[in-house]
Amino acid sequence: MASDLPSLAERIQPLDAAAMGAARERENRLTKPAGSLGRLEELAIQLAGITGRPRPRFAHKAVIVLAGDHGVASAGVSAYPREVTAQMVLNFLAGGAAINVLARRVGARVVVGDLGVDADLPEHPGLIDARIARGTRNMVDGPAMTRAEALAAISAGAEILDDEAEQGLDLLAIGEMGIGNTTAASAIVAALTGLPVARVTGRGTGVDDRGWQRKVAAIESALAVNRPHHDDPLDVLAKVGGFEIAGLVGVTLAAAGRRIPVLVDGFISSVAALVAAEICPAARGYLIAAHRSVEVGHQAVLDRLGLKPYLDLDLRLGEGTGAALAMGLVDAAAAILDEMATFGEAGVSDRTSPDDPAPGAPGSPADG
């Protein structure tokens, strides 16, 4: 499929209201007090709307993890050296990273894409070479990427999603790896929202106080030097973003265009999802916020997207780890909707309370 930005945006349709209505109606006939499974019920209804199926199930899961290096890493903004990006890519390929462990548990394959790592990575059947350049330029000195590079990374991400979809994909988690990429993500949030840099900048992998001050200063310089336009998300992405973030924008848009639910991981993945939603607001309905990250800027991103995360476990690793964990909740929500008995099937009496809700509401006598 065409992977240019206008084509990607054009394919994204609203959620399927009929499937959502059918799912909601069934939820209310299952043998439980209506609404008693709380957010799992809402989630199941959203999944119906995304997929267009009243009882969706997910047999083909993938975590797409994109990696890239960042010129700004040379400004001392991270607790880890730049070569860790490539080392962790090798760890993903060897199956030893947290994302491998968590993806295995939910039966998801891990797809690793090199969008811009600054290293000679070996050929490996599990590694997709979609490299645009060997890392971005340092945003403190000028644009991290050209607009053309950012567009190329978006298209490359979309093509990765398309290839995976052809192999079978009905539930997606997105994740990333890139030393320095919380700096890029915070810069994007500050540029898009106008919030003060210090308010949306955290400690990433664990930088100390002086490192944090360097990070804030680097972002402030980058914004002053590049002057990204807050109402042009592509301009923001190119000037202060990164290749893996742009790639995830493409992955997200392409998945939404194919009605595949997108489980968004922590801060950086959420920033990619935000850029996707700013480019094409209809993409928002396809997003599921997996967890609330410790990273301080995450809440601002979730607020802007209007999403409430499902897990709150003080995670701050990235790689898609929180999204892979939440795949278990997605499967559970779908299984509840699909497998539970109804009041009628099970011969269970429904509620008696006469002075309670409206006709047609959950628990009408017709159920029993």
Next chain:
Amino acid sequence: MASDLPSLAERIQPLDAAAMGAARERENRLTKPAGSLGRLEELAIQLAGITGRPRPRFAHKAVIVLAGDHGVASAGVSAYPREVTAQMVLNFLAGGAAINVLARRVGARVVVGDLGVDADLPEHPGLIDARIARGTRNMVDGPAMTRAEALAAISAGAEILDDEAEQGLDLLAIGEMGIGNTTAASAIVAALTGLPVARVTGRGTGVDDRGWQRKVAAIESALAVNRPHHDDPLDVLAKVGGFEIAGLVGVTLAAAGRRIPVLVDGFISSVAALVAAEICPAARGYLIAAHRSVEVGHQAVLDRLGLKPYLDLDLRLGEGTGAALAMGLVDAAAAILDEMATFGEAGVSDRTSPDDPAPGAPGSPADG
């Protein structure tokens, strides 16, 4: 094993500090910034302490769901008729309830025990007959159970756990079913904590305003009539509790005595866990709070137990559903600890930041 209360309490040992230390040390050598998996790391360390194994895994899981009827149900405190307790037991046995669906997803068997259902239940290989009586007496008129009945229910629960342990059990979730049992649970909380009844009484399966007022009034009457002693948890349990709640006290104590982690479900299960911990404070370390229920009294119980739940999904179903969901997180935490590569194994550089933490802390150069 002896299932009288003193024997149950005597078998519960402190958590294994050596196993916890070994787990903590390994967590810090895995290829992730130290602490970046947040509460999953704490959970893995607790699991090591409970089991006494530095890298615990869980192959034999069960959800023990105990059922009982409540005399107080005749006071109009529930949105559902009393016969639903037995109907839902049959639904559990047929595999159509929410707990069956969620237990299947995590590979846990569902064990159903009748501790005091007021119905002629059929013989069924999946149903354990441990009935003490056909429901409790109405606590508004006098004690719901005699002290001897409460002790018998505790012992019956402990024996169910022992039988399951002999069939293989290394991870337990507890759940319950009993129309009227949020009324009993709220009465126990009010009696043990001294908090006002209205503050610890919620809407259960969905009672309306008038039903809620009846519920509060019934609990206040029961406390006035029975005068349970707040410092005698067994007295409180007998006078205003229920058979399934007492049974879960026994299950919990017996599991702790065998070093089996106990995933506690919502409000009612947490009240059973609280009574167990009030009887034997050493049991507390074996408890894992699965989720935060919508039921208003739950937070007071969690506070008293000093537990922080892992999920917050607006659940209010019971049956062990939240605990079964959290089994996925327990498995994930254990898998992370057991399966991830260390910095040394993966050849990944550790953090560079020189002005950072203490010697021996996560990320010391020896890792790389």
